[in-house]
Amino acid sequence: MSTGAVRVLLADDEHLIRGALAALLSLEDDLLVVAEAASGPEALAMARAHEPDVAVLDLQMPGADGVKVATSLRTELPGCKVLIVTSHGRPGHLKRALAAGVRGFVPKTVSARRLAELIRTVHAGNRYVDPELAADAISAGDSPLTAREAEVLEHAADGAPVAEIAERAALAEGTVRNYLSSAVTKLGAENRHAAVRLARERGWV
Amino acid sequence: MSTGAVRVLLADDEHLIRGALAALLSLEDDLLVVAEAASGPEALAMARAHEPDVAVLDLQMPGADGVKVATSLRTELPGCKVLIVTSHGRPGHLKRALAAGVRGFVPKTVSARRLAELIRTVHAGNRYVDPELAADAISAGDSPLTAREAEVLEHAADGAPVAEIAERAALAEGTVRNYLSSAVTKLGAENRHAAVRLARERGWV
DNA sequence: CACCCGGCATGACAAATGTCAGAGACCGGT
DNA sequence: ACCGGTCTCTGACATTTGTCATGCCGGGTG
Numbered sequence: 001m002s003t004g005a006v007r008v009l010l011a012d013d014e015h016l017i018r019g020a021l022a023a024l025l026s027l028e029d030d031l032l033v034v035a036e037a038a039s040g041p042e043a044l045a046m047a048r049a050h051e052p053d054v055a056v057l058d059l060q061m062p063g064a065d066g067v068k069v070a071t072s073l074r075t076e077l078p079g080c081k082v083l084i085v086t087s088h089g090r091p092g093h094l095k096r097a098l099a100a101g102v103r104g105f106v107p108k109t110v111s112a113r114r115l116a117e118l119i120r121t122v123h124a125g126n127r128y129v130d131p132e133l134a135a136d137a138i139s140a141g142d143s144p145l146t147a148r149e150a151e152v153l154e155h156a157a158d159g160a161p162v163a164e165i166a167e168r169a170a171l172a173e174g175t176v177r178n179y180l181s182s183a184v185t186k187l188g189a190e191n192r193h194a195a196v197r198l199a200r201e202r203g204w205v
Numbered sequence: 206m207s208t209g210a211v212r213v214l215l216a217d218d219e220h221l222i223r224g225a226l227a228a229l230l231s232l233e234d235d236l237l238v239v240a241e242a243a244s245g246p247e248a249l250a251m252a253r254a255h256e257p258d259v260a261v262l263d264l265q266m267p268g269a270d271g272v273k274v275a276t277s278l279r280t281e282l283p284g285c286k287v288l289i290v291t292s293h294g295r296p297g298h299l300k301r302a303l304a305a306g307v308r309g310f311v312p313k314t315v316s317a318r319r320l321a322e323l324i325r326t327v328h329a330g331n332r333y334v335d336p337e338l339a340a341d342a343i344s345a346g347d348s349p350l351t352a353r354e355a356e357v358l359e360h361a362a363d364g365a366p367v368a369e370i371a372e373r374a375a376l377a378e379g380t381v382r383n384y385l386s387s388a389v390t391k392l393g394a395e396n397r398h399a400a401v402r403l404a405r406e407r408g409w410v
Numbered sequence: 411c412a413c414c415c416g417g418c419a420t421g422a423c424a425a426a427t428g429t430c431a432g433a434g435a436c437c438g439g440t
Numbered sequence: 441a442c443c444g445g446t447c448t449c450t451g452a453c454a455t456t457t458g459t460c461a462t463g464c465c466g467g468g469t470g
Contacts, residue, residue, distance in 0.1 A: 014292060014313035016320060020225030023317075038314075087219060087292075108219040109243075112228075115221060146417060159398035162457065173457095175419050181458055191426095191458085193364035193398050351447060367427065378427095380449050386428055396428085396456095412470095419464080427456065435448075440441100 005032040006123045009052035011043035011069070012085075013061045021056075024112040031116060040064025044072055052080055054123050056115075059086035059093060067093065070100040081122045085115070091137040092203005094129065104128045143204040144186045152179040154205050157196050210237040211328045214257035216248035216274070217290075218266045226261075229317040236321060245269025249277055257285055259328050261320075264291035264298060272301050279306040286327045290320070296342040297408010299334065309333045348409040349391045357384040359410045362401050 008025060010033055012018040022033045035050045037043035040063035047055060047069075055073060057066035064072075070082040083104035084097050097105050103122040106115070107130055121128050143150065155165040162180075166173045180192045189195035199205045213230060215238055217223040227238045240255040242248035245268035252260055252274075260278060262271035269277075275287040288309035289302050302310050308327040311320070312335055326333050348355065353374075360370040367385075371378045385397045394400035404410045 014222075015316050016290070016313045017222045017225065019317050020222065020229045024225045024228055085221070108221045111220050112224050148418065159394075159396055159402065161395060171418095172420060174421055177456095177458060178419075178460095181460095184458085189364075190366065191364055197364065353448065376448095377450060379451055382426095382428060383430090383449075386430090389428080414469085415467090417465090417467105420462085421460105422462105423458105423460080425456105425458070427454105429454075430452085431450105433448105433450080435446105437446085438444095440443080 005030050006054055006119060007032050007034045007050070007052045008119060009033075009035045009037070009043065009047055009050065009055040009080075011037040011040075011046075011055065011061065011066075012058040013038050014058075021112065021115075025116060025119075028116045031119060038062075040066075040069050043069050044076075047073055047077055047080060051077060054081045054083060054119050056083050056085060056119065059084055059097075060088075067096050067100050067102070070097065070102050074101040081125075083118060083122050085110075089130070089133040089136065090201060090203050091133070094133055094137045095203060098129075105133060106130045107133065143199075143202070145183055145199070145204060149179050149183045149186075150199075150205060152176055153183050153192075153196060153199055156180060156192055157200075157205065159193070210235050211259055211324060212237055212239045212255070212257045213324060214238075214240045214242070214248065214252055214255065214260040214285075216242040216245075216251075216260065216266060216271075217263040218243050219263075226317065226320075230321060230324075233321045236324060243267075245271075245274050248274050249281075252278055252282055252285060256282060259286045259288060259324050261288050261290060261324065264289055264302075265293075272298065272305050272307070275302065275305040275307050286330075288323060288327050290315075294335070294338040294341065295406065295408045296338070297348075297410075299338055299342045300408065303334075310338060311335045312338065348404075348407070350388055350404070350409060354384050354388045354391075355404075355410055357381055358388050358397075358401060358404055361385060361397055362405075362410065364398070 008031055010018055010022055018036055022036060025031050025033055034052055035046040037046045040061045057069055059066040066084045073080055073082060081103045084102050085106055085108050087108050089107050094105050104118055118128055152165060152169055155168050162173050162176050166176045184192055184195045187195045187198045189198055213236055215223055215227055223241055227241060230236050230238055239257055240251040242251045245266045262274055264271040271289045278285050278287060286308045289307050290311055290313050292313050294312050299310050309323055323333055357374055360373050367378050367381050371381045389397055389400045392400045392403045394403055
């Protein structure tokens with residue numbers, strides 16, 4: 001079994017890409033696509049049913065994103081290595097992914113041949129993170145926000161007025177403004193909305 | 206020549222997808238991928254060099270998006286039909302695309318086989334728009350915003366303060382506030398930031 | 411223990427934003 | 441030529457938001 005083909009699960013909501021990828025990976029003698037999924041929950045179900053060696057997950061999928069699926073797989077199928085592919089490499093996601101026990105994290109700009117190599121790499125027990133994404137994550141550093149600051153900023157994400165945030169967080173309006181101000185200062189933003197964008201980009205909310 | 210293979214240009218910034226797609230389309234006897242591009246400008250250059258029959262363009266690419274490329278192609282290579290594929294189907298983009306003379310507009314959730322069919326469809330001179338995207342566009346309706354309202358809202362998109370918007374648009378601050386207020390009311394939003402989001406979703410900015 | 415530091419929380423004040431009523435320009439219809 | 445409507449633009453006013461000084465609590469350090 002260890003010398004047999006690597007059994008692969010493919011999960012991506014874009015049928016066009018998933019199908020094309022399945023076809024290309026099938027050209028590799030030592031890779032076998034045993035299941036495909038178009039959503040997070042479906043990916044989990046397929047993984048339980050087929051117990052693949054490697055799961056190739058898109059980061060953004062309906063239902064549950066790649067990292068959430070990886071977290072569930074971590075406990076349910078410890079032997080299944082997870083490789084995440086993504087279009088928009090946001091630093092915070094990489095951090096979350098590694099915390100979830102993901103073994104590989106690459107942007108979709110890699111070639112199919114390279115992806116096949118990486119599937120073998122993670123199957124062999126090694127890790128691989130795209131160097132550019134890693135650099136971004138390192139330069140972004142850890143979140144300087146305290147728990148409350150992050151919480152309030154999250155509530156402010158959809159442009160809600162302070163009164164609404166205060167109610168949802170059970171705080172006085174002045175307090176909410178205070179946390180927002182503090183977060184804005186720490187992030188070096190012009191106002192809270194720019195702060196939300198920045199925190200999003202760095203994956204801190 | 207009219208009975209020969211359809212010459213196709215493929216443009217998508219995600220190498221993984223572009224390569225996979227090229228491989229799958231090559232399996233079709235009557236389709237021939239003659240060029241690939243990873244950015245808007247590159248797509249234009251490739252189109253000039255190879256004069257394809259059909260250009261399959263991703264909507265979101267670095268440099269110039271699919272619609273911009275289509276606009277340029279419209280005048281430079283009138284014989285080249287354009288088919289746009291997209292991950293996130295935002296209604297306004299569809300409208301812009303049709304105005305730019307695009308012949309087909311589909312989400313990436315279609316299968317490769319279906320895409321091959323559609324390439325033949327547009328090459329034959331017919332149009333095709335994904336029914337679901339079309340329904341969204343119709344239900345979204347036309348933009349209720351006036352030219353100035355849309356312009357001001359666009360300047361406000363990145364969370365800039367009113368003073369900055371006023372300077373960039375060469376208007377008094379009061380006027381800017383007025384346009385923003387009007388736009389917010391028309392869109393039924395709580396504040397200008399929510400208004401920006403809504404307008405974005407509907408493709409009105 | 412006494413001390414200091416950082417996070418949490420608040421209200422008061424200053425600054426930015428949202429709302430309003432109204433004046434002039436332009437266009438299409440009568 | 442006239443009128444009604446819409447778009448454009450403005451300043452004045454009310455509301456919301458951002459900033460500041462301050463007090464409280466708990467966790468480390470000397």
